Amino acid sequence: MSEELLSKRALTIEPSLTLEISAKAKKLAEEGIDICNLSAGEPDFDAPEEVISATSKAIFDGFTKYGPAAGDLELRNAIANKLELQNNIKYDFENILVTNGAKQAIYNLFQILLNEGDEVIIPSPYWLSYPQIVKLAGGKPIILETSPKNGFKIDGEQLKDKISSKTKFIIINSPNNPTGKVLCENELLEIIEIIRKHDQINILSDEIYELILNNTVNHIPIVSLAKDLEDRIYTVNGFAKGWAMTGWRVGYLAGRKDVIKSSSSLQSQSTSNVCSFVQKGAIEALKIKKEYFEEVNLIYDERRQVLSEGLKDIENIYLNPPNGAFYAFPQLPNTNISSVDFCKKALEDFGLVVVPGIAFGDDQCIRISCATSKSNILDGLKRFKKAINKFY
Numbered sequence: 001m002s003e004e005l006l007s008k009r010a011l012t013i014e015p016s017l018t019l020e021i022s023a024k025a026k027k028l029a030e031e032g033i034d035i036c037n038l039s040a041g042e043p044d045f046d047a048p049e050e051v052i053s054a055t056s057k058a059i060f061d062g063f064t065k066y067g068p069a070a071g072d073l074e075l076r077n078a079i080a081n082k083l084e085l086q087n088n089i090k091y092d093f094e095n096i097l098v099t100n101g102a103k104q105a106i107y108n109l110f111q112i113l114l115n116e117g118d119e120v121i122i123p124s125p126y127w128l129s130y131p132q133i134v135k136l137a138g139g140k141p142i143i144l145e146t147s148p149k150n151g152f153k154i155d156g157e158q159l160k161d162k163i164s165s166k167t168k169f170i171i172i173n174s175p176n177n178p179t180g181k182v183l184c185e186n187e188l189l190e191i192i193e194i195i196r197k198h199d200q201i202n203i204l205s206d207e208i209y210e211l212i213l214n215n216t217v218n219h220i221p222i223v224s225l226a227k228d229l230e231d232r233i234y235t236v237n238g239f240a241k242g243w244a245m246t247g248w249r250v251g252y253l254a255g256r257k258d259v260i261k262s263s264s265s266l267q268s269q270s271t272s273n274v275c276s277f278v279q280k281g282a283i284e285a286l287k288i289k290k291e292y293f294e295e296v297n298l299i300y301d302e303r304r305q306v307l308s309e310g311l312k313d314i315e316n317i318y319l320n321p322p323n324g325a326f327y328a329f330p331q332l333p334n335t336n337i338s339s340v341d342f343c344k345k346a347l348e349d350f351g352l353v354v355v356p357g358i359a360f361g362d363d364q365c366i367r368i369s370c371a372t373s374k375s376n377i378l379d380g381l382k383r384f385k386k387a388i389n390k391f392y
């Protein structure tokens with residue numbers, strides 16, 4: 001397509017690095033080649049039955065028309081209630097916008113709050129859409145590097161160095177995609193302490209993996225530790241990961257009322273309301289008891305452990321073991337081969353599908369998903385070991 005045809009905005013969007021590899025994997029599988037796919041970014045479970053029943057009932061009950069742009073009132077109230085109980089923040093429905101997944105919550109927020117040239121600090125490794133969404137809103141991503149050998153810790157001094165008069169946001173994502181790191185209270189307090197001193201800086205806390213945790217750690221919502229910063233903290237969350245509802249497209253943005261109102265206006269002029277009957281399913285999802293998540297986490301715990309232990313047994317691979325989400329982000333032996341080339345070769349020679357770390361800001365790592373069966377993980381580990389032995 002001619003570059004002249006495309007808007008300047010469209011030209012800032014980078015194509016997804018993972019697409020090429022997925023397309024190749026699909027082609028090889030169609031040719032009958034045995035593929036082991038450890039690239040999934042979504043749970044391999046179905047959504048809970050009660051959610052499916054409530055959603056289909058909602059269709060028969062006629063919740064099939066346009067609804068309010070900001071979301072179903074009952075759902076907005078239920079989310080406000082959840083946040084009050086779990087995040088210890090006094091919200092009502094006007095603090096909540098229901099969105100087409102957490103992604104649209106982030107997109108709306110930056111469209112509403114960023115001006116041309118505003119800077120957004122993004123600790124790396126990061127979820128690959130953050131820099132793109134920031135750029136689409138005219139903002140400038142400022143990458144703050146963390147390293148596996150340092151436990152992916154956000155260093156306070158380095159954070160201070162990245163702050164300028166143009167800094168408008170920092171993104172915090174715990175549990176993290178792709179590293180599986182869960183920030184502890186002290187780490188969060190250190191970040192809060194630094195941000196507190198800069199009135200112009202807001203925090204976007206992406207908590208989409210809050211329910212996928214191993215039993216040694218807790219998820220701490222950042223807003224629960226910084227009552228005085230309530231007006232500067234925006235929480236993004238959704239039903240995709242915890243409830244295995246990726247394709248349902250329902251998430252939310254929580255924050256100050258004037259910003260939510262403005263984001264709702266943006267939504268009313270772009271996508272309108274989230275699917276009416278899916279929102280009824282989301283209300284049911286919020287009623288599910290903690291035992292359900294405990295059971296799901298037992299499965300993820302075992303898989304995460306199988307993956308971590310398998311990776312640790314491979315010579316020259318460094319792993320900072322994940323405590324949450326469903327990924328591991330091992331470091332390759334050196335930078336002689338780019339992460340994209342490694343992933344291409346691992347696919348071509350060993351039928352292994354994993355995601356290049358460069359997509360997440362670290363070219364020496366790769367992302368391996370454990371949102372798949374234990375036997376698939378074990379098979380993938382064998383192939384990964386062979387690839388390491390062959391290419392390094």
Ligand SMILES: Cc1ncc(COP(=O)(O)O)c(C=O)c1O
Nearest residue numbers: 101102103127177208238240251
């Ligand atoms: C860290 C993170 N945030 C947000 C999202 C987007 O979630 P949703 O599917 O609700 O838009 C993802 C999806 O992979 C993610 O990994």
